[in-house]
Amino acid sequence: xxxxDPSSETHVMAQQLMAERQIFEQHLPAWRSQYLGxxxxxxxxxxxxxxxxxxxxxxEGFKRFGLDDFFVTRIxxxxxxxxxxxxxxx
Numbered sequence: 001x002x003x004x005d006p007s008s009e010t011h012v013m014a015q016q017l018m019a020e021r022q023i024f025e026q027h028l029p030a031w032r033s034q035y036l037g038x039x040x041x042x043x044x045x046x047x048x049x050x051x052x053x054x055x056x057x058x059x060e061g062f063k064r065f066g067l068d069d070f071f072v073t074r075i076x077x078x079x080x081x082x083x084x085x086x087x088x089x090x
Contacts, residue, residue, distance in 0.1 A: 013069055020071035035075050042071040
């Protein structure tokens with residue numbers, strides 16, 4: 001989108017990220033039983049694969065998609081919540 005409106009490009013990227021995140025959230029309950037602790041790589045509507053490390057997932061993303069945006073996240077057992085009490089993480 002060279003030479004295009006930067007705000008329009010940002011909007012398109014944000015929409016793509018939201019769609020990829022939605023795919024992740026839709027499949028997460030099933031993936032937890034099979035891929036817990038692994039990293040998932042999603043591009044657009046495609047679930048590219050599952051990887052043992054963040055490094056391997058991002059390397060595959062760069063190999064396949066270059067500098068285009070893609071979504072990588074870890075499949076955790078539950079939503080991670082950071083709790084602090086009087087400034088101390090608990």
